[in-house]
Every structure is written in structure tokens, then in C-alpha cells.
Amino acid sequence: MDNHMKLEIPSKSQNEAFARVVVAAFAAQADPTIDEISDLKTAVSEAVTNAVIHGYENGFGTIIVTAVLKDRRLEVSVTDYGVGIADLEQAREPLYTSKPELDRSGMGFTIMENFMDEFSLASEPGKGTTVTMVKIFSQIKTGRDA
Amino acid sequence: MPVEIVMKRAGSTLLVRMAGELDHHAVSGLRDKIDSKITLDNLKNVIFNFGGVDFMDSSGLGMVLGRYKLVSAQGGKVLACSLRPRVQRVFDLSGLQAKIPVFLSEQEALKNV
Numbered sequence: 001m002d003n004h005m006k007l008e009i010p011s012k013s014q015n016e017a018f019a020r021v022v023v024a025a026f027a028a029q030a031d032p033t034i035d036e037i038s039d040l041k042t043a044v045s046e047a048v049t050n051a052v053i054h055g056y057e058n059g060f061g062t063i064i065v066t067a068v069l070k071d072r073r074l075e076v077s078v079t080d081y082g083v084g085i086a087d088l089e090q091a092r093e094p095l096y097t098s099k100p101e102l103d104r105s106g107m108g109f110t111i112m113e114n115f116m117d118e119f120s121l122a123s124e125p126g127k128g129t130t131v132t133m134v135k136i137f138s139q140i141k142t143g144r145d146a
Numbered sequence: 147m148p149v150e151i152v153m154k155r156a157g158s159t160l161l162v163r164m165a166g167e168l169d170h171h172a173v174s175g176l177r178d179k180i181d182s183k184i185t186l187d188n189l190k191n192v193i194f195n196f197g198g199v200d201f202m203d204s205s206g207l208g209m210v211l212g213r214y215k216l217v218s219a220q221g222g223k224v225l226a227c228s229l230r231p232r233v234q235r236v237f238d239l240s241g242l243q244a245k246i247p248v249f250l251s252e253q254e255a256l257k258n259v
């Protein structure tokens with residue numbers, strides 16, 4: 001089963017829930033488990049929230065969410081055209097946050113890496129950031145296999 | 147579903163019962179409500195009851211951690227209880243339990259403030 005989707009949204013915090021629900025609904029055609037869907041929703045929420053808070057620093061901008069489904073492999077990407085990240089390694093460190101005053105915990109990237117099967121980060125200061133993540137859904141167990 | 151909270155006083159402890167989805171959008175409305183309650187009622191400790199929370203991302207962790215910073219500066223404690231498996235998974239990954247002890251029920255948390 002091959003399919004794909006693209007979602008364009010303004011960087012409003014209301015769209016964090018919208019984006020994760022859209023991607024989860026798109027993924028549903030691959031019949032994932034409830035835990036797989038929950039992991040996916042959390043990871044998408046982290047990436048979109050980062051675009052809102054850090055990419056556009058709570059200002060105005062456009063966020064693009066794409067998803068490509070090939071058999072049981074879902075690749076999701078979240079792109080912003082905001083401030084970008086200068087030090088990618090530091091950004092990915094658990095508990096690192098550039099905005100502790102905003103009550104951030106610095107766990108976003110760690111959650112994305114742990115909840116998804118693949119994770120990559122591309123960014124350029126002044127140009128923007130793209131997070132790409134892959135979730136591989138477990139094989140469907142049909143009655144015949146039992 | 148957006149997040150809903152009920153706040154209750156138990157002695158010098160603030161009980162915050164939450165339901166819904168705890169993300170950045172939801173948390174931004176909660177913070178000020180909780181902090182002004184702590185300040186106005188001069189409360190020392192906070193118990194977060196996650197019983198009705200079916201989604202939480204790092205914004206929920208940040209909210210708990212922020213309240214910990216606020217009350218621990220005055221010698222108070224922050225505790226959490228009634229975590230569903232999804233919320234527990236995010237908690238476990240963060241190592242937050244070193245600062246915020248987690249209990250199975252609200253009664254148990256209240257006994258341990």
C-alpha cells in the first residue's frame with residue numbers, strides 16, 4: 001500500500017493537536033497498534049511544537065507536515081522556515097533546552113528518537129529546520145496466522 | 147479534547163486533577179492558573195493527578211518541572227499520581243521521577259507530602 005499526504009498550517013499552538021491527529025488518521029490505513037499510533041502522535045506533537053516555539057519563536061510562519069506510507073513504513077517530516085539550529089549535536093542532547101525560562105524540559109528530540117524507529121534532523125541557521133522520522137508498523141496478525 | 151483541570155486545597159497542598167490532552171497549547175493556559183493559586187493561597191506543595199490525561203508530550207513534563215522549580219525554592223514538594231501507561235512512558239524517559247515522586251493514587255500521594 002503506497003500513499004502520501006501533505007499538510008500546510010500556520011504556526012499556531014492550536015495546530016499542534018490538529019497536526020498529530022491528521023498524521024494518526026493517515027497512518028490508520030496501515031492498521032497500526034494503539035501503542036504505535038500513540039508513539040507517532042507524541043513524536044509529531046514534539047516536532048510541530050518545536051516549530052511553533054523555537055522555529056518561529058511563537059511568531060507567525062508556515063509549517064509543512066508530510067507523510068509517506070510504503071507498506072508498513074511511515075515516513076513523516078515536519079518543516080519550518082524559521083530561525084534554524086546552529087549546533088545540532090547540542091540540540092539533540094537529552095535535557096538541553098535553549099528556553100528554560102519557558103518551562104521547557106529539553107526532552108523533545110529524545111522523545112522523537114525513542115518513540116520512532118528512525119530520526120534525522122536537518123537545519124540551517126536563518127533558513128529553517130526539517131525533522132524526518134520513520135515508524136515501522138508491526139506485521140498485521142490475521143486470524144489465519146494463529 | 148482540550149485539557150480540563152480541577153484545583154483543590156488539602157491543607158498546605160494544592161491538588162491539581164487533570165483530564166484531556168496535555169500539550170503546549172493546553173499547558174499555556176494552565177500555568178498561570180496554577181501559579182496564581184499557589185501564590186494567592188500561600189500553598190507549599192503540589193500534587194498533579196494525571197488520572198484523566200490520555201496524551202502528554204514534553205510540554206507536560208515542562209509544566210511539572212516548572213512548578214517544581216517554583217515550590218522547591220520555598221521548601222515545598224511536587225508529587226504526581228495516577229499516571230496512565232502513555233503518560234508513564236514519557237515520564238520514565240525523562241528521569242523526572244528523581245525530582246517528582248510518582249504514586250498510584252491520590253490518597254497515597256497525599257500521605258507522602
Ligand SMILES: Nc1ncnc2c1ncn2[C@@H]1O[C@H](COP(=O)(O)OP(=O)(O)OP(=O)(O)O)[C@@H](O)[C@H]1O
Nearest residue numbers: 050054055091097098104105106107108109129204
Ligand atoms: N524547529 C526548531 N527551530 C529552531 N530551533 C529548534 C527547533 N527544534 C528544536 N530546536 C532547538 O533544539 C533545542 C532542543 O529541542 P527539544 O525539543 O529537545 O527541547 P525543548 O523544545 O527545548 O524542550 P521540550 O521539547 O522538552 O519542551 C531547543 O531548545 C531549541 O534550541
Ligand SMILES: [Mg+2]
Nearest residue numbers: 050108109204
Ligand atoms: Mg521541544
